Amino acid sequence: MIDVVVIGGGPAGMSAALVAGRGKKQVLLIDEEKPRNAVTHASHAFLTQDGIKPEDFRDNGRKDLLKYPTISIKTDKVLSVEKAEKGSFEITLESGENITTKNVVLAAGLKEKLPDVKGIEDYYGSSIFSCPFCDGWEMKDKPLILITESSVGLHSAKLLKNWTDDLIVTTNGNDVFDADQKKLLEKNQIRLIEERIVELEGTDGELQGIVFESGEKIERSGGFCTTLLDKHFSFIDSLDIELGEAGFVITDSFGRTNVKGVYAAGEITGPSQLIASASQGHMAGIGIINESSEAAFEGI
Numbered sequence: 001m002i003d004v005v006v007i008g009g010g011p012a013g014m015s016a017a018l019v020a021g022r023g024k025k026q027v028l029l030i031d032e033e034k035p036r037n038a039v040t041h042a043s044h045a046f047l048t049q050d051g052i053k054p055e056d057f058r059d060n061g062r063k064d065l066l067k068y069p070t071i072s073i074k075t076d077k078v079l080s081v082e083k084a085e086k087g088s089f090e091i092t093l094e095s096g097e098n099i100t101t102k103n104v105v106l107a108a109g110l111k112e113k114l115p116d117v118k119g120i121e122d123y124y125g126s127s128i129f130s131c132p133f134c135d136g137w138e139m140k141d142k143p144l145i146l147i148t149e150s151s152v153g154l155h156s157a158k159l160l161k162n163w164t165d166d167l168i169v170t171t172n173g174n175d176v177f178d179a180d181q182k183k184l185l186e187k188n189q190i191r192l193i194e195e196r197i198v199e200l201e202g203t204d205g206e207l208q209g210i211v212f213e214s215g216e217k218i219e220r221s222g223g224f225c226t227t228l229l230d231k232h233f234s235f236i237d238s239l240d241i242e243l244g245e246a247g248f249v250i251t252d253s254f255g256r257t258n259v260k261g262v263y264a265a266g267e268i269t270g271p272s273q274l275i276a277s278a279s280q281g282h283m284a285g286i287g288i289i290n291e292s293s294e295a296a297f298e299g300i
Helices: 011-022 054-065 153-160 179-187 234-239 274-297
Strands: 002-007 027-031 071-075 078-083 089-093 098-106 111-113 144-147 167-170 191-193 197-203 206-212 217-219 222-225 228-230 262-264
Touching (some): 011 027, 098 274, 144 153, 153 167
Parallel strands (some): 098 262
Antiparallel strands (some): 078 089, 206 217
């Protein structure tokens, strides 16, 4: 039986595996290798790693993990996690392999859906982004567009005013803001365009303009968008994990869920940046060591 299985090889999963492995636990990290930030050219706001390429971050993290004989990595997809005998868990992989473990760390990344704008994928990660804390500095003081199809875009607009005074918000043909919200945007000199976007113009991933259904074309040097996050993971359906109102896994400060032996860290507990996810994974690793040490000391 393996001491810890970590599901997800991002900053949260790698950090949890590192701490648990250094705690002399036998750790298996399972990663599907489909990171959400694969389109990102550089990751920011991680102290000592600012501007690192996501693939380099993952490669460096794996090198750190594999220095320890207690940690191993498997590329596979988790199909199910089931409670087994004596508080253990049975994990079934797409390859057909079954693994038994004492502890599970849920650190799988989220999948996101971009706004329904033709060709937005050509610009996403290059000149259109979703997180101003990650990429706001690179877009500072430029004429920007915010593409949003939900009212959460108001919060994004408030944040983006920190980086630029030239901001336009478009809802791509959707009626998402009420009268008070529209007045708030107007009060802050933010133009709201509710027409559908018919085309994004630019070259080599660099946005230059947006063409609307009316034929109006607005020049922009880049922008941000709000995305829909898929928070459902079928492989944990049988565990009765407690979720919050927004659908994210609820944990305490040590990553513990309501199911003993199951921990969670990173995006599965709510959207977070690399450094926050790594911190959560670190605390989940500590939580595992704390629990096992207390149980051993008390002879449980």
